[in-house]
Amino acid sequence: MEGDFCLSPIHPVILCGGSGKRLWPVSRKAVPKPFLPLVGEETLFRQAVRRVAGDDRFAAPLVVAGAEHADLIMEQLGDTPDARLVIEPAARNTAPAIALAAALLPEDAIMLVCPSDHHIADNTAFLAAALAAAALARDDYLVSFGITANRPETGYGYLQRGEPLAGGFTIRRFVEKPDLALAKEYLESGDYSWNGGIFAFRTGQLLAELAAHRPDMARLVAQAVAEGRSDGMRFHPAADPFNAITDESIDYAVMEQTTRAAMVPTDMGWSDIGTWAALADALAYAPVDTSDARGNVARGGPVDLADCSRVLAITDGPRISAVGLSDVCIIVSGTEVLVTTREGAQAVGNLPGAANQ
Amino acid sequence: MEGDFCLSPIHPVILCGGSGKRLWPVSRKAVPKPFLPLVGEETLFRQAVRRVAGDDRFAAPLVVAGAEHADLIMEQLGDTPDARLVIEPAARNTAPAIALAAALLPEDAIMLVCPSDHHIADNTAFLAAALAAAALARDDYLVSFGITANRPETGYGYLQRGEPLAGGFTIRRFVEKPDLALAKEYLESGDYSWNGGIFAFRTGQLLAELAAHRPDMARLVAQAVAEGRSDGMRFHPAADPFNAITDESIDYAVMEQTTRAAMVPTDMGWSDIGTWAALADALAYAPVDTSDARGNVARGGPVDLADCSRVLAITDGPRISAVGLSDVCIIVSGTEVLVTTREGAQAVGNLPGAANQ
Numbered sequence: 236m237e238g239d240f241c242l243s244p245i246h247p248v249i250l251c252g253g254s255g256k257r258l259w260p261v262s263r264k265a266v267p268k269p270f271l272p273l274v275g276e277e278t279l280f281r282q283a284v285r286r287v288a289g290d291d292r293f294a295a296p297l298v299v300a301g302a303e304h305a306d307l308i309m310e311q312l313g314d315t316p317d318a319r320l321v322i323e324p325a326a327r328n329t330a331p332a333i334a335l336a337a338a339l340l341p342e343d344a345i346m347l348v349c350p351s352d353h354h355i356a357d358n359t360a361f362l363a364a365a366l367a368a369a370a371l372a373r374d375d376y377l378v379s380f381g382i383t384a385n386r387p388e389t390g391y392g393y394l395q396r397g398e399p400l401a402g403g404f405t406i407r408r409f410v411e412k413p414d415l416a417l418a419k420e421y422l423e424s425g426d427y428s429w430n431g432g433i434f435a436f437r438t439g440q441l442l443a444e445l446a447a448h449r450p451d452m453a454r455l456v457a458q459a460v461a462e463g464r465s466d467g468m469r470f471h472p473a474a475d476p477f478n479a480i481t482d483e484s485i486d487y488a489v490m491e492q493t494t495r496a497a498m499v500p501t502d503m504g505w506s507d508i509g510t511w512a513a514l515a516d517a518l519a520y521a522p523v524d525t526s527d528a529r530g531n532v533a534r535g536g537p538v539d540l541a542d543c544s545r546v547l548a549i550t551d552g553p554r555i556s557a558v559g560l561s562d563v564c565i566i567v568s569g570t571e572v573l574v575t576t577r578e579g580a581q582a583v584g585n586l587p588g589a590a591n592q
Numbered sequence: 593m594e595g596d597f598c599l600s601p602i603h604p605v606i607l608c609g610g611s612g613k614r615l616w617p618v619s620r621k622a623v624p625k626p627f628l629p630l631v632g633e634e635t636l637f638r639q640a641v642r643r644v645a646g647d648d649r650f651a652a653p654l655v656v657a658g659a660e661h662a663d664l665i666m667e668q669l670g671d672t673p674d675a676r677l678v679i680e681p682a683a684r685n686t687a688p689a690i691a692l693a694a695a696l697l698p699e700d701a702i703m704l705v706c707p708s709d710h711h712i713a714d715n716t717a718f719l720a721a722a723l724a725a726a727a728l729a730r731d732d733y734l735v736s737f738g739i740t741a742n743r744p745e746t747g748y749g750y751l752q753r754g755e756p757l758a759g760g761f762t763i764r765r766f767v768e769k770p771d772l773a774l775a776k777e778y779l780e781s782g783d784y785s786w787n788g789g790i791f792a793f794r795t796g797q798l799l800a801e802l803a804a805h806r807p808d809m810a811r812l813v814a815q816a817v818a819e820g821r822s823d824g825m826r827f828h829p830a831a832d833p834f835n836a837i838t839d840e841s842i843d844y845a846v847m848e849q850t851t852r853a854a855m856v857p858t859d860m861g862w863s864d865i866g867t868w869a870a871l872a873d874a875l876a877y878a879p880v881d882t883s884d885a886r887g888n889v890a891r892g893g894p895v896d897l898a899d900c901s902r903v904l905a906i907t908d909g910p911r912i913s914a915v916g917l918s919d920v921c922i923i924v925s926g927t928e929v930l931v932t933t934r935e936g937a938q939a940v941g942n943l944p945g946a947a948n949q
Contacts (some may be wrong), residue, residue: 256707260913342718364844380596388812403716409676432802537947539943539944541936541939541942542936543944550929552927553924553926553927553928553929554927554928554929555928555929555931556617556929556931556940556943556944556945556946557929557930557931557932557936558930558931558932558933558937558940558943559932559933559935559936559939560920560931560932560933560936563917563931565929565931567910567929569910570908570909570910570911570923570924571910571913572910572911572912572913572929573913573914573915573922574912574913574914574915574917574922574931575914575915575916575917576915576916576917578916579898579914579915579916579917580915582898582899582915582916583913583915585898585916586896586898586913587913588896588911588913589913
C-alpha cells in the first residue's frame with residue numbers, strides 16, 4: 236500500500252435503478268430491492284455505501300437514483316459525509332446514469348460504479364479488486380469486475396479474459412446469458428467470469444469513449460448536466476435532454492465498443508440477488524450461515540418445515556408451514572403469498588402482482 | 593320400488609367425530625372439517641344431512657358428536673325435522689359412537705352409518721347402495737359400502753369380496769392401508785374395494801355382535817344410555833361408563849370379528865377428503881369441474897398460477913401467486929400459510945400448527 240496516499244481517492248458511484256421486480260412481493264415499486272435488508276440486518280444500499288465508507292482511499296459517494304426513491308436514499312444515507320444524490324429525470328438504464336455521474340466528477344477522477352442491489356460477502360476481496368480496477372482505470376482502461384464463476388449459471392452475462400495486465404486482463408469477448416451447456420463449457424474452460432456490473436473508469440476516458448460510440452447520448456447527457464440545477468446535496472439534471480436519451484446499458488453502449496476493455500478477476504462472494512433463488516443461495520452461504528443441515532433458510536416470522544430441503548421461507552408475520560418440498564421459495568408479504576420453484580423464480584417479475592403495481 | 597312403502601324407514605346415523613387435522617389450517621379444532629364448505633357451497637355435514645332428507649325411505653337423522661360442536665351442528669341442521677343429537681362425553685372412535693346410536697334406536701331399526709366428513713359426488717348411486725345395504729342389513733348382515741377403486745390408493749383400507757349376495761357380496765377379508773405394489777395388485781384383481789366407512793346394520797344385530805365380541809364395550813354403552821338424560825332434541829349419555837370404554841373402530845370391534853360381514857359395491861364419486869391432495873382430486877372431478885386444463889384448482893381469493901399443474905390453491909383473502917409448481921397444495925387461512933406436496937399432505941396433521949391447537 237506504500238504510496239497510496241498520493242493517489243487521488245476513488246469516487247464511488249452508486250446506482251439505484253434496479254426495480255427488483257423478480258423479488259416481488261417483498262421488493263415493490265415504493266420500496267424496491269436496494270432499500271430492503273435482504274441479507275443481514277442492513278439494506279443492500281446501506282451495505283454498498285458502507286463498503287466504501289470510512290476509508291480515505293475513497294471519496295464521498297455519488298448516488299444516482301429516481302426521484303421516487305430520493306427520500307428513502309436520504310434516510311438510508313444517514314450521516315454519510317458529503318454524499319451527493321443525482322436525481323434521474325427518467326430511468327434510461329446504466330449508460331446514461333453512469334455518464335451523468337462522470338460529467339459531475341472531475342475529468343481525472345477515478346469512478347467506481349457499484350450497483351446498490353447486489354450482495355458482496357467478502358468486503359476485503361472487494362476492496363482488493365477495487366484498488367486493482369482503479370489502477371487500470373488510471374491507465375485509461377475501462378474496467379469491469381469479473382466474478383469467479385463457481386457454477387454453470389445461466390442467469391448472468393460472462394466476460395472472456397484475454398491478455399494479462401497488471402492486476403487483471405483485457406476482455407476478449409462479452410457473452411450474453413448462455414444456455415446450460417454453454418455455461419458448463421465456460422465453467423470448465425476457466426477462461427470466463429461473470430459480468431458483475433461493477434466498473435472502474437477515469438471519467439474523462441469514459442466520456443471520450445461515449446462521445447466516440449454514442450455521440451447522441453454523450454451530447455444529451457452533457458446538456459442535461461449543463462442545464463441542471465443543484466439543490467443542497469441533490470443535483471437535478473435537465474429533464475428534456477435526459478428524457479430524449481435512448482435507454483442503453485453501459486455494456487452495450489461502451490464496454491463492448493471500446494478497444495480498452497479490461498477486467499479484474501475477483502472471488503468476493505458476489506450475488507446479484509436477482510431472484511428468490513439467488514437470495515436463497517446468498518443466505519445459505521452468508522458468512523453467518525442461516526441455513527439448516529438440509530439447506531433450508533427461514534427469515535422473518537415463524538417457519539415450520541417438515542421433510543423439506545433447499546427451501547427459502549420468508550414471512551413478515553403469518554406462520555409458514557411446509558411439507559415435502561425441495562428447491563422452492565415461499566414468500567409472504569402483506570396480502571401477497573408467493574410460492575415458486577427455483578427455476579420459476581426468473582419469471583416472478585411477470586406475475587400479475589409484480590407487473591401491475 | 594314396489595313394496596318399499598311397507599318397509600320401515602332407514603335411520604341415518606351421522607358421525608361427527610373426525611378432527612380433520614390433516615386439513616389444517618382450514619380445519620381447526622373449533623370448526624373442523626365436517627362443518628366447512630370444502631366441496632361446493634355446502635359444508636360436508638350439511639351434504640350428509642341433505643343426502644337423506646326429504647325422502648320417506650329415510651327417518652330423521654341421529655347425529656353423534658362431541659359437546660364442543662353441538663352448537664355448530666344445531667346451526668347447520670337448520671330446520672331438519674325431528675333430528676336428534678347424541679353428545680359423546682368423550683371421543684372413543686367409531687364403535688362406541690355407533691353403539692350409542694344403536695342403543696337409542698328401536699331394536700329392529702335399520703341404521704345407515706354415515707361419516708359427516710366425506711364427499712359423495714353421485715347421490716343417486718349413494719341412494720341405490722344405501723337401499724341395497726339396508727336390504728342386506730334386514731337379513732342381519734353387517735354391511736359395509738365397498739367403494740370402487742379407480743387408482744392404487746395407499747391411503748385407504750380395502751375390502752376383499754367373497755360370495756355373491758343379493759345386491760352385494762360377503763367380505764372375505766379386511767386389509768389395512770397397503771403399500772403401492774399391493775394397492776396396484778388390488779386394483780388389477782378387481783376383487784378389492786375401498787372401505788368407505790359407511791355401514792348398514794339392524795340395530796339389534798349390531799348390539800348382539802358387539803356383546804359377543806366386545807362385551808365390556810356393549811355393557812358400558814348400555815349403561816351410559818340407561819343412565820343418560822334427554823334435553824330436548826339432545827341426548828347426553830352418562831359420562832362415567834362411556835369414558836371407561838376403550839377407544840376402538842367399528843371395523844376392529846365388530847366388522848372383522850363377525851361371520852356376517854357383507855359389502856355393497858358402489859361407484860359414487862366418493863372421497864374421504866382426508867388430505868389436501870384428496871380435496872384437490874375431489875374438486876378437480878366434481879360435477880362442476882373447477883380445475884383448469886392443467887388440473888389446477890383455485891378457491892377463495894385471487895390466485896395467479898404461472899406454469900403450474902395440479903396445484904390446489906385456497907385462500908381466505910391474500911393473493912396466492914405461484915410459478916413452476918406441480919402437485920403442490922397452497923393453503924392460506926388466517927395467519928397460517930401451508931405449502932405441501934401431495935405426498936406430504938398425509939403429514940400435515942403432525943405439523944406444529946396442526947398438532948398444538
